[in-house]
Amino acid sequence: MNAFSYARPRTLADALRLLRNGAAALAGGTDLVGLMKDGLTRPTTLVDLTGIDGLRGWSHPKGRGIRIGALTPLVELETDQSLAKTMPILREALRDAATVQLRTMGTVGGNLLQRNRCWYFRDEGTPCWLKGGTRCFAVDGENRYHAIIGAQECVMVSPSDLVPALIAYDAEIALTSSRGQRSMKLIDLFVAPRGRERREHSLRPGELITEVRVPEAALARRGTYVKAMDRKAWSFALVSIAAAAKIERGVARDVRLVMGGIAPVPWRVIAAEKGLEGSPLDEAACADAADRMLTGATPLRDNGYKVTLARELVRRALRSLVA
Amino acid sequence: MAARGPNISNVPLTSARRVVLRGPGATELALTVNGQAVTVQVPPRRTLLDTLREALALTGTKKVCDEGTCGACTVLVDGRAIYSCMTLAVTCEGKRVETIEGLAKDGELHPVQRAFIDADAFQCGFCTPGQIMSIVALLRETPAPTEDDVRRAVAGNLCRCGAYPNIVSAGVNAGKRKR
Numbered sequence: 001m002n003a004f005s006y007a008r009p010r011t012l013a014d015a016l017r018l019l020r021n022g023a024a025a026l027a028g029g030t031d032l033v034g035l036m037k038d039g040l041t042r043p044t045t046l047v048d049l050t051g052i053d054g055l056r057g058w059s060h061p062k063g064r065g066i067r068i069g070a071l072t073p074l075v076e077l078e079t080d081q082s083l084a085k086t087m088p089i090l091r092e093a094l095r096d097a098a099t100v101q102l103r104t105m106g107t108v109g110g111n112l113l114q115r116n117r118c119w120y121f122r123d124e125g126t127p128c129w130l131k132g133g134t135r136c137f138a139v140d141g142e143n144r145y146h147a148i149i150g151a152q153e154c155v156m157v158s159p160s161d162l163v164p165a166l167i168a169y170d171a172e173i174a175l176t177s178s179r180g181q182r183s184m185k186l187i188d189l190f191v192a193p194r195g196r197e198r199r200e201h202s203l204r205p206g207e208l209i210t211e212v213r214v215p216e217a218a219l220a221r222r223g224t225y226v227k228a229m230d231r232k233a234w235s236f237a238l239v240s241i242a243a244a245a246k247i248e249r250g251v252a253r254d255v256r257l258v259m260g261g262i263a264p265v266p267w268r269v270i271a272a273e274k275g276l277e278g279s280p281l282d283e284a285a286c287a288d289a290a291d292r293m294l295t296g297a298t299p300l301r302d303n304g305y306k307v308t309l310a311r312e313l314v315r316r317a318l319r320s321l322v323a
Numbered sequence: 324m325a326a327r328g329p330n331i332s333n334v335p336l337t338s339a340r341r342v343v344l345r346g347p348g349a350t351e352l353a354l355t356v357n358g359q360a361v362t363v364q365v366p367p368r369r370t371l372l373d374t375l376r377e378a379l380a381l382t383g384t385k386k387v388c389d390e391g392t393c394g395a396c397t398v399l400v401d402g403r404a405i406y407s408c409m410t411l412a413v414t415c416e417g418k419r420v421e422t423i424e425g426l427a428k429d430g431e432l433h434p435v436q437r438a439f440i441d442a443d444a445f446q447c448g449f450c451t452p453g454q455i456m457s458i459v460a461l462l463r464e465t466p467a468p469t470e471d472d473v474r475r476a477v478a479g480n481l482c483r484c485g486a487y488p489n490i491v492s493a494g495v496n497a498g499k500r501k502r
Binding site: 001005014046104234 | 342344411416
């Protein structure tokens with residue numbers, strides 16, 4: 001790991017000032033420390049955000065949706081009893097995310113911004129396209145864990161368990177930098193690396209995520225998160241899906257389907273969701289939704305299994321909403 | 324944890340205070356390790372694991388993968404199990420760190436240590452300090468854990484000897500044992 005200076009400011013303003021001057025933001029460190037150990041990033045200054053008051057914890061002001069501070073440790077969302085009633089999908093998604101140690105260390109904001117797990121990207125000595133090189137080594141290399149859909153120059157996949165669950169509930173994020181504040185839909189944070197955009201997130205330099213918001217209307221949805229792993233614990237998703245819908249008189253409304261592990265971004269296909277509007281989510285409807293979710297899938301040498309797996313997870317998740 | 328909501332609007336956006344930059348060289352760091360206040364001189368890039376093992380000679384915490392994928396380095400910070408290999412020591416200033424060395428009291432093994440011996444919960448023993456710290460953290464929140472609770476608590480601690488069934492028994496038994 002390279003040498004760096006370290007600061008732990010007490011205010012957001014101080015943190016933003018340091019970030020504006022090129023410092024890197026540290027929260028739980030579960031991803032950043034690894035990237036630094038591997039020499040993939042070499043910041044000269046680290047700004048530890050955990051001393052800032054007011055960015056930790058969550059609240060649910062009556063009728064006004066859920067607000068989650070970006071520095072909230074994942075384990076708090078996983079274990080909170082009242083949140084488990086209001087938005088049970090969070091516990092479901094987090095229970096099998098990493099390990100209790102990593103969920104204790106890791107924060108919500110850090111989880112949204114974690115870098116991808118492609119082994120060519122993570123290997124310091126491999127000059128892959130995403131790191132500024134000329135080619136993607138995974139596209140014709142060892143690509144069992146890589147993208148089957150939606151990829152351009154880089155076939156990495158979106159790794160988060162939390163992200164699909166939040167997007168299925170129409171989450172938005174609040175961002176702040178020394179130049180001001182803005183908010184966006186969470187799904188718009190993610191970009192498939194392509195062309196001149198050799199990056200995974202649309203966060204601007206010097207900008208921080210301060211909060212995640214889930215609108216009240218979305219909380220009426222029933223939701224589930226289903227994750228397929230290589231082993232029963234402590235694995236990134238091979239394929240995952242967050243499915244949510246309002247179930248009224250046996251039919252689905254406002255359906256959301258968001259998949260992880262198959263594309264460089266959280267994978268959402270509006271046509272698949274629209275096709276399920278008013279559907280009883282029977283087997284035929286599930287098969288049709290799976291077709292639409294995976295239209296255009298082009299598996300690589302080693303990951304054809306993901307197409308079969310993804311279809312089955314779509315079916316299981318949707319069926320469980322009406323079970 | 325209490326549902327204390329984020330209060331972004333109250334975070335001051337201007338501040339006259341100067342932020343102290345530490346490092347990149349060695350910086351003085353005050354920690355509480357196993358109940359004792361200690362001061363060490365370490366650069367900000369030093370992990371908690373290396374600080375414990377090298378600056379404080381507490382080698383009971385093991386260094387195996389050094390990348391957060393094995394759990395051998397598990398220690399407690401403010402009572403919760405974390406990976407010390409992925410934690411910068413400088414972020415632990417003012418926090419309570421507990422390691423395997425702090426468990427035995429007055430020559431008496433901790434109930435979890437005793438339970439590991441009684442259940443024959445290890446072979447080579449290299450993952451054991453981490454396994455024990457994970458179960459100690461579990462028992463503080465869940466004093467009488469089920470098998471499933473223990474399994475989930477040590478899911479982040481690999482044992483390549485495959486002593487898992489006995490580790491799970493030890494965790495359940497430790498919950499039944501009086502301190």
